[in-house]
Amino acid sequence: MNQLNALAGGxxxxxxxxxVGLRQVIGCLRLFVMQSVLLAxxxxxxxxxxxxxxxxxxxxxxIGTKALLIPWLLYRLLSHEIHARREIRQVLSIPTxxxxxxxxxxxxYFTVRPLLDINSSAFIRVNLPIGMGGIVVGAFAITMRxxxxxxxxxxxxxxxxxxxxxxxxxxxLPLIAELAAAFDVLIIALxxxxxxxxxxxxxxxxxxxxxxxxxxx
Amino acid sequence: MGAKxxxxxxxVLVVMLCSPLVKGVLDRFKERVQSKKGPSIFQPYRDxxxxxHKDEVVSDESSWIFRFTPYVVFVAPIxxxxxxxxxxxxxLFFAFMGDMLAGGSILALAGFFATLAAIDTGNPYGPMxxxxxxxxxxxAEPVFMIVFFTVSFVAGSTIPYIVxxxxxxxxxxxxxxxxxxxxxxxxxxxxxxxxxxxxxxxSGHFELAMIDESKxxxxxxxxxxxxxxxxxxxxxVLLCIFxxxxxxxxxxxxxxxxxxxxxAIPLILLKMLVFLVVLVAIESSLAKLRLFxxxxxxxxxxxxxxxAVVVQLIEM
Numbered sequence: 001m002n003q004l005n006a007l008a009g010g011x012x013x014x015x016x017x018x019x020v021g022l023r024q025v026i027g028c029l030r031l032f033v034m035q036s037v038l039l040a041x042x043x044x045x046x047x048x049x050x051x052x053x054x055x056x057x058x059x060x061x062x063i064g065t066k067a068l069l070i071p072w073l074l075y076r077l078l079s080h081e082i083h084a085r086r087e088i089r090q091v092l093s094i095p096t097x098x099x100x101x102x103x104x105x106x107x108x109y110f111t112v113r114p115l116l117d118i119n120s121s122a123f124i125r126v127n128l129p130i131g132m133g134g135i136v137v138g139a140f141a142i143t144m145r146x147x148x149x150x151x152x153x154x155x156x157x158x159x160x161x162x163x164x165x166x167x168x169x170x171x172x173l174p175l176i177a178e179l180a181a182a183f184d185v186l187i188i189a190l191x192x193x194x195x196x197x198x199x200x201x202x203x204x205x206x207x208x209x210x211x212x213x214x215x216x217x
Numbered sequence: 218m219g220a221k222x223x224x225x226x227x228x229v230l231v232v233m234l235c236s237p238l239v240k241g242v243l244d245r246f247k248e249r250v251q252s253k254k255g256p257s258i259f260q261p262y263r264d265x266x267x268x269x270h271k272d273e274v275v276s277d278e279s280s281w282i283f284r285f286t287p288y289v290v291f292v293a294p295i296x297x298x299x300x301x302x303x304x305x306x307x308x309l310f311f312a313f314m315g316d317m318l319a320g321g322s323i324l325a326l327a328g329f330f331a332t333l334a335a336i337d338t339g340n341p342y343g344p345m346x347x348x349x350x351x352x353x354x355x356x357a358e359p360v361f362m363i364v365f366f367t368v369s370f371v372a373g374s375t376i377p378y379i380v381x382x383x384x385x386x387x388x389x390x391x392x393x394x395x396x397x398x399x400x401x402x403x404x405x406x407x408x409x410x411x412x413x414x415x416x417x418x419x420s421g422h423f424e425l426a427m428i429d430e431s432k433x434x435x436x437x438x439x440x441x442x443x444x445x446x447x448x449x450x451x452x453x454v455l456l457c458i459f460x461x462x463x464x465x466x467x468x469x470x471x472x473x474x475x476x477x478x479x480x481a482i483p484l485i486l487l488k489m490l491v492f493l494v495v496l497v498a499i500e501s502s503l504a505k506l507r508l509f510x511x512x513x514x515x516x517x518x519x520x521x522x523x524x525a526v527v528v529q530l531i532e533m
Contacts (some may be wrong), residue, residue, distance in 0.1 A: 003392045006528060010525070099519075101520070
């Protein structure tokens with residue numbers, strides 16, 4: 001069980017790297033779906049092991065919102081953006097950003113190291129550093145990418161990372177908090193999606209990285 | 218004692234005789250997927266046989282390196298064969314002479330000579346292909362290193378026979394995340410090192426786009442046959458390391474009986490067949506990368522292997 005959880009964690013952090021390093025938007029979105037499924041798998045395993053019913057709810061909520069509802073929503077709102085064949089523009093080249101992301105993961109591991117000394121159950125050892133890595137690398141993805149949708153995926157990745165760490169530290173979090181978080185993410189995706197759609201209509205592009213100066217009309 | 222010598226000889230013979238078959242099957246599969254008829258699976262044998270009976274032409278401008286290289290390229294995989302588990306899962310004579318790093322360095326020696334020989338003749342395509350191979354090679358190097366570090370981290374050794382045992386005892390170790398990630402990274406390495414499709418097109422005949430192939434353009438006759446055969450054996454040996462050490466360390470002979478040894482031959486060929494199907498699926502579904510995209514591919518492999526180390530570190 002522990003190994004399966006670690007495997008889900010390892011693949012999870014790999015998909016996080018994919019969010020930083022992939023060129024096609026549609027690929028990023030698929031990776032995000034995979035990432036959410038892996039998070040759900042991890043929650044399921046933890047739920048079985050700790051016997052906490054809340055974690056099953058987390059797994060169900062993750063599948064429902066992040067693996068189904070949000071991608072569907074983004075597909076509907078931004079299909080032209082997703083199916084655009086052009087490549088995502090980045091601030092740094094992809095190998096460089098991948099290397100920085102790898103460095104950030106190791107940094108995340110060392111930041112949570114003191115916490116691991118306090119409570120070192122096998123699941124916390126895996127989930128906490130990986131979740132932390134997800135948060136940091138997700139934030140890095142937001143700064144790296146210059147377009148709206150990949151930036152949104154960066155935020156959602158951070159959120160997934162926080163959940164990954166959260167389910168191991170607090171397996172008995174009240175259901176209402178989880179519901180609130182899941183609903184929150186949904187609203188974030190909806191609002192950002194609508195905003196991006198508006199931006200695309202007004203400016204004709206979603207390269208928000210280029211919109212540095214204000215314009216008077 | 219005598220049996221062990223015999224086993225070693227059988228291992229080398231299997232590598233020498235079966236490696237063109239593997240290449241033939243791979244070519245045939247690929248053509249079939251493209252709904253062509255494809256050459257016979259024994260075509261590489263015929264090619265090598267034909268080349269051995271042809272006259273050799275050597276440029277006046279070339280030095281001894283050019284004539285010496287085919288032998289190095291041919292012999293290097295045979296030496297590696299002595300170090301790795303091809304048919305048996307217990308160490309034979311030379312197993313403790315060198316670990317996987319030694320195997321890597323022997324193959325790198327062959328690569329080094331092939332590069333020199335490509336530059337030697339003054340054919341413009343040779344140095345171009347050689348420098349590109351070096352580019353892919355030096356990008357692959359750190360990945361190799363990290364993969365070996367991970368492996369030695371887990372198994373406490375880099376001798377392939379010991380590593381092989383560490384992954385499957387107990388069986389749960391097989392699902393160890395670092396194991397799965399190392400397998401992924403090594404798969405990408407095999408693709409890059411053998412010039413398979415996302416990195417290089419092995420069946421392309423356009424010199425300007427060649428990476429691996431153009432180094433052997435100047436060879437004819439016996440030299441070409443040895444280079445070709447050596448290339449097949451290198452592929453076979455890398456597959457042996459990948460399948461017998463990392464992915465499926467089952468089905469190898471475990472006792473000193475001849476029957477078990479002979480049974481291991483079809484089993485390893487079967488494993489390779491399965492792997493070739495996977496490889497053909499990868500090759501047929503991806504497009505060749507542009508030259509300056511190759512660092513991204515290798516960067517992905519590098520990150521995969523680094524994640525393998527990090528996860529291993531986390532679990533400690």
